[in-house]
Amino acid sequence: MSQSAPSPARPAEAAPGLDRPAAARARILDAALAEFAEHGFSGARVDAIAARAAINKRMLYAYVGNKEALWLAVLERVYAAMREGERALNLQRLPPEEAMRVLVRYNARFHAEHPAFLALLNDENRQRARNLRRSTRVQPMYSPLLATIADLLRRGEAEGLFRGKVDPMQLYISIAGLSYFYCSNQHTLSAIFGRDLGAPGEMLVREQHVVDVVLGYLRPASALDRVPEV
Amino acid sequence: MSQSAPSPARPAEAAPGLDRPAAARARILDAALAEFAEHGFSGARVDAIAARAAINKRMLYAYVGNKEALWLAVLERVYAAMREGERALNLQRLPPEEAMRVLVRYNARFHAEHPAFLALLNDENRQRARNLRRSTRVQPMYSPLLATIADLLRRGEAEGLFRGKVDPMQLYISIAGLSYFYCSNQHTLSAIFGRDLGAPGEMLVREQHVVDVVLGYLRPASALDRVPEV
Amino acid sequence: MSQSAPSPARPAEAAPGLDRPAAARARILDAALAEFAEHGFSGARVDAIAARAAINKRMLYAYVGNKEALWLAVLERVYAAMREGERALNLQRLPPEEAMRVLVRYNARFHAEHPAFLALLNDENRQRARNLRRSTRVQPMYSPLLATIADLLRRGEAEGLFRGKVDPMQLYISIAGLSYFYCSNQHTLSAIFGRDLGAPGEMLVREQHVVDVVLGYLRPASALDRVPEV
Amino acid sequence: MSQSAPSPARPAEAAPGLDRPAAARARILDAALAEFAEHGFSGARVDAIAARAAINKRMLYAYVGNKEALWLAVLERVYAAMREGERALNLQRLPPEEAMRVLVRYNARFHAEHPAFLALLNDENRQRARNLRRSTRVQPMYSPLLATIADLLRRGEAEGLFRGKVDPMQLYISIAGLSYFYCSNQHTLSAIFGRDLGAPGEMLVREQHVVDVVLGYLRPASALDRVPEV
DNA sequence: TATGAATGAGCCTTCATTCAT
């Protein structure tokens, strides 16, 4: 049909705004993310990725290089997505306490909604970040985040809402860890505690708990009259 | 037969108190833990495990069955070790705040000192706890822990030291997550933040931070005069 | 079309005296010779040839057919070049001994300067001359050569310079073999004898040796007063 | 049957004097030589080698390592065979002229009877002796040969049979080259000259020619009365 | 004429597992 209608606007492809190669590359990365998350790096099968992406295996290699390059590309893309979401929160425009709550909830939900990302990160850590260390794109994403958090803490402390002397990096790691662990280890935890921690209700409970922990921790010693509410 | 005849007279083995098969089995599990942690389940090589254990590959199969059974055996052993350590803390004999501190620090150190355990758990979660769910040994280990924590929280609340309405399981997951994430993701975090988070000094800083977060969170709203000290 | 219109006015091409297709074809053959010589027929990559020739792979197929046709084209061209050089020596105009020396030296230098030709021939022989046998162009090149050599031998014998009963073909094969083997097997010989036989000085020594062998052999039994000089 | 007759002399194998692994290894090398000679290194198929050797592909890798190691093993074995034959000629016990004739004929026949060796050498040279250079076993085989030839030349010169100032290495390369080229390039030469140079009769003619060339060349200037006979 | 994308078969290598002793 696109042959009989040679409108130059539509590049003969379904994917909107992407030419054929770019669309194929995107399909490949999606497929790879899924496969890697399900089976880990070693367990993932390039054939399976090609099949998922509905692309010829040879083209996959033409587009991405090899399994390792594919891994790194996926990793970078997913890091970028997470950071871009954080950036879009515009935390600096919110009052400190609300900003903190928003950040915590964003993290919790991102982790809950992107189990593949967690799986990927875990395997990358098993390899001692061998691939990520080679990337020049990820590290620069994180200094703005730390700056934002530092600013938040300063503002909160100035307003008497937050305790002082909190290291932004440690705090960020705590925020992330509180929901990361719950999501990443959801299956073993469920098995251990005999409870389905992946159920929607349970996720919400956890999210609230994480908010409570973070804000509870940040309370200044003198804030007897303030309790974090929902 | 060697089980029914624990005669200490036969010193054909180096391992003290273990008969030959038991020693071999132990060597196999050690080797498997290391190999699995380094390469993940799929990446681990049965040949490599046999070589590490200095045992014939055929014997390995005779002792453990196959790769999957090996995985589960390793997993159970490591869970048991961790829980046994927690049990030995005898938290119920300590005052609530100190008990909490001890529990948090134990967790932090266990995670720091057993990276292989974390790697194993991550891969098990990637498989949706397929193997762990089959285990009948691990789940029973954890109800006593939750009971202990619940008791701790009750006592702390009664003494006006802890806030009320804290879910023991959520708290335990938080305690674990705060140090788990830091240790498990140490390499990617180091890459991202351009800082070696595995350095001994950094580990201690983290440990203190985790203690602060947990106890800071647990402070009751009215505890204006209490600040967690080192 | 560019053949029927050899207007020198259209300078759209760098190659002088060649229209576009012919220039492309020449580039392809050069590229193929190099690639085939380096990697052998099976090891040569069509992609690499196209890249070396700076031409689209599809065009390569349009111009030459396929890998095998390409091989034959290269082979024929290189045979033709060698024979053309021999023809241009105009041996029949020289006195027999000098003519022989010139022929021997030409051969030696051609082999030394065209290692790719040797590599090609070797691989063609491995295939039992499968391709060359299909060629109708090469065989006719060689009868004039044999005639020339036969004439040389006759003249030399008549003048009492050469021994009699020498088969021109055997002699030609000997002349070729004496330098071919040295050049073609230069690397293994160098390894075996622990000496770099490819060094310029060594090549000259070899060339002189080959002249000595051929002329020494051709001496008639009664030629006590003649010694081949440099 | 070997089970019911546990005679320790027969190692349950058909191959005489070889245990199972050694026999398998020998079969592999034979198969590899044939395959490499027919198809070159790149064209040779490991599957085909395994099939020819009637061995499981996996075992082939267990025995030899990989394709390259296989190549080198074959190369070394064939070099050793050739040199061992030369050594067994016991040239130093023969009068110089006869010794030379024997050496030349041995070379010619070895080349004629081992086309696979030639094919192997050609491909090794295409790779610039990449593998052979790594071998520590081949080079030492050749110094005794050169010493023998040098001794031959000395004795011949002393007896007034050979010319002086002949470099043993150059002479050896000439001897080899005269028959190597004929054999190695037999198929292209046959195609070019329209004659089957591989026919038994033709081989004998060539052999005689090579003897004539070598001994003809070696004649001293004053040896008017000596002509090399058959 | 010229080109980027596509393809199916095949290659080297490795794996978890079992046989035969």
Place this chain on the structure above:
DNA sequence: AATGAATGAAGGCTCATTCAT
């Protein structure tokens, strides 16, 4: 109890060749 040899099925990657434009 213990071992070296064996195996069939993949797995990552590449190739010569052709399609669609």
